[in-house]
Every structure is written in structure tokens, then in C-alpha cells.
Amino acid sequence: MKFFDSDSGFSRFMNALFDILYxxxxxxxxxxxLITAGxxxxxxxxxxxxxxxxxxxxxxxxxxxxxxxxxxxxxPLTLLFWFVMAVLSLDLYYVWNQESGIxxxxxxxxxxxxxxxxxxxxYSCPILSRFHKKNSxxxxxxxxxxFRFLPLTVAIEFxxxxxxFFFLLVPWAVLVIPGGYLYALSFPMERIxxxxxxxVDENSEEAQKWYxxxxxxxxxx
Numbered sequence: 001m002k003f004f005d006s007d008s009g010f011s012r013f014m015n016a017l018f019d020i021l022y023x024x025x026x027x028x029x030x031x032x033x034l035i036t037a038g039x040x041x042x043x044x045x046x047x048x049x050x051x052x053x054x055x056x057x058x059x060x061x062x063x064x065x066x067x068x069x070x071x072x073x074x075x076p077l078t079l080l081f082w083f084v085m086a087v088l089s090l091d092l093y094y095v096w097n098q099e100s101g102i103x104x105x106x107x108x109x110x111x112x113x114x115x116x117x118x119x120x121x122x123y124s125c126p127i128l129s130r131f132h133k134k135n136s137x138x139x140x141x142x143x144x145x146x147f148r149f150l151p152l153t154v155a156i157e158f159x160x161x162x163x164x165f166f167f168l169l170v171p172w173a174v175l176v177i178p179g180g181y182l183y184a185l186s187f188p189m190e191r192i193x194x195x196x197x198x199x200v201d202e203n204s205e206e207a208q209k210w211y212x213x214x215x216x217x218x219x220x221x
Contacts, residue, residue, distance in 0.1 A: 016052065019051065019052045019059060020048070020052060020179040020180060020182075020183045021175065021176065021179050022059055022060075022179070023044050023047050023048045023051075023052060023059060023063070023178075023179050023182060023183075024044075024175065024176065024177070024178035024179025024180070024182065025175065025178075025179070026040075026043075026044060026047070026059070026060070026063050027040050027041065027043075027044035027178045027179070027182070028174060028175075028178055030043070030067065034078075034082060035075060035078055035079055035082075036071070036075070036078070037078055038070075038074035038075060038077055038078030038081070038121075038124075038125060039067050039070050039071040039074050039075060039078070040067065041125040042066060042067070042070045042074055042125040042126075042128050042129045043062075043063045043064070043065075043066035043067035043070070043129075044063065044178070044182055045125055045126045045129050045182055045185070045186065045189070046062060046063070046066040046129035046130075047059050047062045047063040047066065048179075048182045048183055048186050049126075049129070049186045049189075049190060049211075050062055050210055050211075052183065052186075053183075053186050053190070054210050054211075056210040057210075066129060070128055070129070073128070073135065074124070074125070074128060076135070077124065077135055077138075077139075081117065081120075081121050084117055085114070085117065085118075088110060088113060088114050088117070091110055092107065092110050092111070092114070095107045095110060115157065116143070116146065118157055118160075119142070119143075119146035119153050119156075119157065120139060120142040120143060120146065122153075122156055122157065122160075122185075123141075123142040123145045123146060123153075124138050124139065124142045126185075126189045126193065127141055127142060127145070127193070127196075130193050130196075130197075130211065131196070141196075145192060149188075149192060152188055152192075156185065156188075159181065159184070160181070163177045163181050193211070194211075197211070197212070200212065
């Protein structure tokens with residue numbers, strides 16, 4: 001039946017769905033120690049964007065190549081992130097149980113800080129997957145993107161909260177949510193990263209790399 005042919009729409013959809021779930025499972029397994037969550041997220045975004053979105057390379061190979069390449073750099077930032085979020089969580093818990101107006105204002109300030117820290121974490125991994133930057137430059141760039149595309153940042157973080165809430169209601173969805181979230185994130189994120197890439201000669205070797213070709217295709221469409 002043509003319905004099940006390898007070139008049919010159904011087959012392409014199922015292959016894409018399997019790839020999305022595969023990236024999500026790789027992310028989940030490699031993030032279990034928590035300290036590897038940064039390297040795992042960077043690798044998962046890289047594999048999702050390159051292999052799933054733009055059909056270049058093999059998922060497992062690209063995932064673990066990116067994981068090994070960025071592990072040493074991103075792990076200290078991951079540890080710092082967990083520490084800061086733990087401190088902020090304790091502060092929020094303490095302030096939440098207070099009743100004074102000053103503490104209510106402090107609660108809003110803490111929520112804003114959590115928003116910024118989470119935004120830095122969200123953007124740092126895709127940026128690192130595409131560019132070679134020192135950690136200080138990486139954080140600065142993430143902060144710039146966070147506020148430059150503020151509505152998108154709000155949508156991304158709100159989507160993450162919804163995903164976590166859905167996972168609490170349906171635990172087995174952990175097999176679906178990570179890959180689906182990363183796939184959805186790659187659409188706006190690829191446009192942002194394309195704007196950050198320097199212009200190159202269209203006949204150069206750099207212009208033939210997958211992320212420049214995909215960027216040119218989007219600009220032509």
C-alpha cells in the first residue's frame with residue numbers, strides 16, 4: 001500500500017516522530033545525574049536541529065559528539081545553575097510564608113531573578129551548540145537574547161512550566177515531552193541563531209555548512 005511506502009506522508013511523519021522521541025530519550029538518560037543536564041541539553045538541541053530539522057547526520061553520533069565536545073565547558077555552569085536555583089527556591093519558600101508587604105515585594109523580585117536565571121539556562125545550550133564562546137561571553141549573549149526577544153522568552157518558559165505540569169499529571173509523558181519541547185524550541189531558536197551568525201561568502205567552505213544552508217533556505221522562502 002502506498003500509505004506505508006517510505007516516501008509517503010505517513011512514513012515521513014512516523015520517521016520524524018521516532019527521531020524526536022529518540023532525541024528526547026537520549027536527553028533524559030544523559031541528564032539523570034543532573035550535573036550532566038547542561039551537556040545533555042546542548043547535545044540534544046544540536047542533534048534535534050541538525051539531524052531532525054535539517055536531515056543532516058545521524059542522531060546518536062551527533063548527540064554524543066556534541067556531548068563530549070561541550071561537557072567540560074558547560075558542566076561548571078550547570079553546577080552553578082543548580083546551586084543558584086536551590087538558593088532561590090529556599091528564599092521563595094521562606095518569603096512565601098511571610099505576610100508583610102516588604103516580603104511580598106521581595107517575592108516578586110525573586111520571581112524575576114528566577115525568570116532571568118532560567119532564561120540564561122535555556123538560551124546558553126542552543127548558543128553553545130552553535131558557537132565557540134567562553135562562559136562569560138556565553139552568559140552575556142544569553143542575557144542579551146533573553147531581553148532582546150523577551151516575549152519569546154516568556155513563551156518558552158511558560159511552555160516549560162506547562163510541560164512540567166503535564167508530566168506531573170501523566171508521568172509516562174516523560175518519553176514524549178522532552179523531545180517535543182526541544183523540537184518546538186528549535187523553530188524560533190534557529191531564527192535567532194541565524195541572525196547571530198556572521199555573514200560569509202556564499203562560495204566559501206563555511207557557507208556550505210548545514211546551518212548556513214538551512215538559514216539561506218529560510219530566507220529564500
